[in-house]
Amino acid sequence: MNANDNTPSGQTPPTTPPTLPATGLMRLSRVLELIPISRSSFYAGQAKGIYPPSVAIGPRARAYRVEDIRALIEKGVA
Template identity: 45%
Template sequence: MKTTINTLPETGFMRLTQIIGNSKTNTPAIIPVCKSTWWAGVKSGRYPKPVKLGERCTAWRVEDIRNLIAGA
């Protein structure tokens, strides 16, 4: 199943592998970039800033990912 903006939940959080995909688990990419490109984009402001859910748990708001896809 291909993930699109219409299949994303309205609210919640997404982990990095849910956004950029993971070939080991066959998770499709919503935004097809590599991990280093994603983090460089976060640093430059091109991609949204993450939210720390715990000491070792980083996620992004679904609303921010929806806005990124929509080009807002």
């Protein structure tokens, strides 16, 4: 064991669950850390209206509003 923590040597410490900022935008990779589904399942759910639409942040870049993702998680869909 290391003197600085309670993790036995050779093991990685447990990770803290991802948290959401108060406002802003998130890329899909970050959204999928909070909603444990595949990218293709997210896109299929988005087409069905289950998951929120993305917003353009550049010519080839999309992101999701934190408020929409928070509402989705609180609603229990995620």
